[in-house]
Amino acid sequence: MKSIKENSKKHIINISIILAISIFITFMFAGFNSSWQDILLNILYGIIIGFSIAIGSSLISKKMYSVGNWELNPINKYIQVIIAITLYIGIDVVIVNLIWFKLTQNLSPTELIHSNMFVWIILSELVIGIVIYLIILSTNFSKKLNKLYIDNENNLKEINKYKYSTLKNQVNPHFLFNSLNVLSGLIYQDTDKADDFVGKLANIYRYVLDVQDEEVVSLTQELEFIKDYLFLQSIRFGDNLQYKINTSSDKMIIPMALQILVENALKHNSITDKNKLLVRISNDDRFVIVSNNINPKSDTANSHELGIANIKARYKFLTSTEVEVLNKDNKFEVRIPLLNIEA
CATH class of the missing domain: 3.30.565 (Heat Shock Protein 90)
Structure with a gap:
């Protein structure tokens, strides 16, 4: 139960950080001298883009670590997760922005693709999203490796204990x-x-x-x-x-x-x-x-x-x-x- 609460708290903190950064970056692009309507739209945009990146990346990471025995080759699994999340963030920011600009400014995908601002937004969000998640993944990966090392040490002690017990008893x-x-x-x-x-x-x-x-x-x-x-x-x-x-x-x-x-x-x-x-x-x-x-x-x-x-x-x-x-x-x-x- 304690572990579940700790994991939930950790996910909430990670999502909150990403949302805060997303909203801040949105204002950096849109400017702070805007009407209340624009401010609310910018906040909503930041929440949508940040939430979609945070939830999707978290689910991908969790799913990939649950498949197979990652402990056998942790570095390889870490690289696979990074590649998968990078691809996801790239696809996510493109789709979210295409839908957002269509709904809010009635801009077609063709118009957006030829817009330097749109390309700049996509590249910026992609780089920032990857950097943020690299930091989160690296922190979590370090904790996983440390736990794996401790578990292996404990397992080795248990094996030796039972080996000794078997020899002693026979x-x-x-x-x-x-x-x-x-x-x-x-x-x-x-x-x-x-x-x-x-x-x-x-x-x-x-x-x-x-x-x-x-x-x-x-x-x-x-x-x-x-x-x-x-x-x-x-x-x-x-x-x-x-x-x-x-x-x-x-x-x-x-x-x-x-x-x-x-x-x-x-x-x-x-x-x-x-x-x-x-x-x-x-x-x-x-x-x-x-x-x-x-x-x-x-x-x-x-x-x-x-x-x-x-x-x-x-x-x-x-x-x-x-x-x-x-x-x-x-x-x-x-x-x-x-x-x-x-x-």
Whole structure:
């Protein structure tokens, strides 16, 4: 609400300045020693020409900045706006003056075109209008750039915060403790499987360290990682944990996203002989889909929201497509957007 009031106040000030200048310039051309009727006509003319320039230029600027992502190339967008407004002001002053002189002095367009005074008025209003709007545009553009710089700095801090949060949460003592606990028992039962377990555990930590500075990774990379992670968890939970992976895509996702969702499923559901957990990972053209049946633990209600909030926060810097969360019919499903960008 405050922002709307500030913008309205700013537009009113800009329009008032342009109207005042337009009226003053009108009197400079017409002279101040005129009848009251001429004075009123001059004021009306100044209001019409100033208002048409101010409103039209403001709408053009607003429309052009709302189309596309101007932040990607701000200088190019600024030049485009200047060109568009220059063309508009030129057309506007010609049309307004043609209509005005026809109505007030019954002069035809042919007569006006051959009038040096008319040409001088058009050129003067064009130059003055462009100069005024260049000042306004430059001021607004400077503010936009400053805000863009601040937003980018804040976004970078947010990204780093969530990257650190992801790394900290995944390389944690609990996961390592559980893995070593499983390994200690496995060594005496099946040495080959124990060797495999150690290799996949090493792969997991190597992957975490490799991607900690990456914004995106290929879905193929992430799937290799999550398969190793699920292998370790299947050793821990046995047949009570089942998973099915059916994916095929050369697109990208953010690193560790699948692991966060799988860990949520393991953490927030009871996994027993009576309550088996099935995790499914698949994809369509737009999303990777991670789903699981629901056997909720009584002490972890809604605690999955933190991990999903992490994923959503990281995705908002990369795409306008939102992470989708569905919770119905005894199934919890999260749909993560696939990205068409390079790592």
